[in-house]
Amino acid sequence: MLKVTPYLELDSEAKHLVDQTSGETIDLTFSESAVLTYLLSVPDVICGKEVLLEQGWPDRVVAATSLTQCISTLRKKLEPYPEVQLKTIARRGYQVHVSARPDTEVPQVKDSESITKARFHVSLVVKITGVLMLLLITGICWFNSDHYSVIEETNKWNSDRDIPLNIGGTIGSAQLIYPDGVNQLHPSMWQKHIAPESNSIKGIDNFNAFALTDGNHYSFAVCPNGELGACPAEQLINITSIDLKPAGLNMSQFMALTDKMESRIRYNRILIPNNEVFNEEAGGTELVPELIEHHYHGDVYFPVAKELLVRADLSVSMVYEGDDTGKFYSSTCITDEDCLTTPIKYKIRGQFKQYKQTINNMAVDVFKVDVSQKDLIKPDAVSSSAMHFYREIRKHNIRDEELYYYRIYKDETTAVWIVPLMGNIVAWTKYEKVEL
Structure with a gap:
């Protein structure tokens, strides 16, 4: 099992991701599992397309679009985990960057209750901050509008x-x-x-x-x-x-x-x-x-x-x-x-x-x-x-x-x-x- 984040693990043998907070699994194809495993083994390193094609399709000759489609599908499956960023580096290849969650201590993976509380806490803070920023922007626009000046x-x-x-x-x-x-x-x-x-x-x-x-x-x-x-x-x-x-x-x-x-x-x-x-x-x-x-x-x-x-x-x-x-x-x-x-x-x-x-x-x-x-x-x-x-x-x-x-x-x-x-x-x- 390869730990991706404190809450997410990659089982390369079973070819799926495991979400420890909910116990849910996200199935991967052979190519998706192999490409993601390789990228996670060298985090923040830019990996060329040829290397990733060899990892995902060993002993096979496939078009470069196969890798493009694989990366696109992986991004969709990783969307619930914004701290895992699968980046495209123009004309060079791809890179995985895993960022730490701010304002929270990393709990033990097996303590699912603590994990759920921590994720809820961070999510609530982000939501409240977003709402406040939206209200602030809306207020600034309103106070500078013609309608407000008329009132x-x-x-x-x-x-x-x-x-x-x-x-x-x-x-x-x-x-x-x-x-x-x-x-x-x-x-x-x-x-x-x-x-x-x-x-x-x-x-x-x-x-x-x-x-x-x-x-x-x-x-x-x-x-x-x-x-x-x-x-x-x-x-x-x-x-x-x-x-x-x-x-x-x-x-x-x-x-x-x-x-x-x-x-x-x-x-x-x-x-x-x-x-x-x-x-x-x-x-x-x-x-x-x-x-x-x-x-x-x-x-x-x-x-x-x-x-x-x-x-x-x-x-x-x-x-x-x-x-x-x-x-x-x-x-x-x-x-x-x-x-x-x-x-x-x-x-x-x-x-x-x-x-x-x-x-x-x-x-x-x-x-x-x-x-x-x-x-x-x-x-x-x-x-x-x-x-x-x-x-x-x-x-x-x-x-x-x-x-x-x-x-x-x-x-x-x-x-x-x-x-x-x-x-x-x-x-x-x-x-x-x-x-x-």
């Missing part, structure tokens, strides 16, 4: 309270969204920018609203005369304060002024060319939809005491290339009420991936945008009222490489977005589905 960013926001608002003489409530660590959440932080003596708008019986702060800006988005799950998409009101000093906004004048400002030409509509193809039935060419653009548009106003009213013409468009991925386009055009500021144009392009998340119990769609292109067109003239916006956009234009857009509400004709503009603001937008 981490979303978890910074809260939506667990409402605040009262008086819009045009109608009192309602707005769902408040705010990040961790912000304490100035009193309703006055939003309401104080509307002058109470001129807060009168005819025709508003009720409204739906969202309010948001990022700690620096206080914004609210209002849909007049809307019902739960439906907004008529008329006279949407988006107001953001950039200064803690009350703006004194005259709501009666504000509604008339917004009609005037929004009648101006829009600079930021995203247009993607159609695809012209030949239609045999019609006998000519026709324009067919090459893609579908999901377009959202809103106007956001920034009142500041004793300054011109500044308007941001905001546009967001998505073109899906998969169920939750595609191209993302965002553009902002900023002007003031007297057109003293030539348009400040800021455009973003990139690839998005959409995630379903919740802010407290509020379901939201999160669009993580990997920015590939940013264009900030320098205006010819900037009024003092708009200079703040130009400076803030320049700062973000330099540093933003990935952006998060949150769609916190949607119906058939509108949607409410948290937009990363100079920080974060909330805007109620009109929706249109455009086939291009």
Whole structure:
């Protein structure tokens, strides 16, 4: 009997391996037994193919493939014993290396109970180590994944309270969204920018609203005369304060002024060319939809005491290339009420991936945008009222490489977005589905 390991013996006469832990035998052919016996007699020595052919097939002439097949079969029979390594040395031959089992004392071969316990101990340690390594690798991959970053960013926001608002003489409530660590959440932080003596708008019986702060800006988005799950998409009101000093906004004048400002030409509509193809039935060419653009548009106003009213013409468009991925386009055009500021144009392009998340119990769609292109067109003239916006956009234009857009509400004709503009603001937008 030739001892291969403390647990395994080779009986060259009976031509089989004996596993002392289980008492099982592994049958070998004459050639397998002879080749393995010779290799074990000279451990770690590289044995040439000619020598092994003589051992396994004495007084016979066989092809070299016979040895190759013999070695392959031996490896399969030795698989349960990884400490016995049957190696192929390129262009030289074969070698057997028997390694010692770590972290255990070698028991007496005849003590089968001790052998079984030792093997179980080592096997358990290896398994536990493997599981821990797998968990570690999985954890590292998870913490570096886009999905984890989306969850981490979303978890910074809260939506667990409402605040009262008086819009045009109608009192309602707005769902408040705010990040961790912000304490100035009193309703006055939003309401104080509307002058109470001129807060009168005819025709508003009720409204739906969202309010948001990022700690620096206080914004609210209002849909007049809307019902739960439906907004008529008329006279949407988006107001953001950039200064803690009350703006004194005259709501009666504000509604008339917004009609005037929004009648101006829009600079930021995203247009993607159609695809012209030949239609045999019609006998000519026709324009067919090459893609579908999901377009959202809103106007956001920034009142500041004793300054011109500044308007941001905001546009967001998505073109899906998969169920939750595609191209993302965002553009902002900023002007003031007297057109003293030539348009400040800021455009973003990139690839998005959409995630379903919740802010407290509020379901939201999160669009993580990997920015590939940013264009900030320098205006010819900037009024003092708009200079703040130009400076803030320049700062973000330099540093933003990935952006998060949150769609916190949607119906058939509108949607409410948290937009990363100079920080974060909330805007109620009109929706249109455009086939291009």
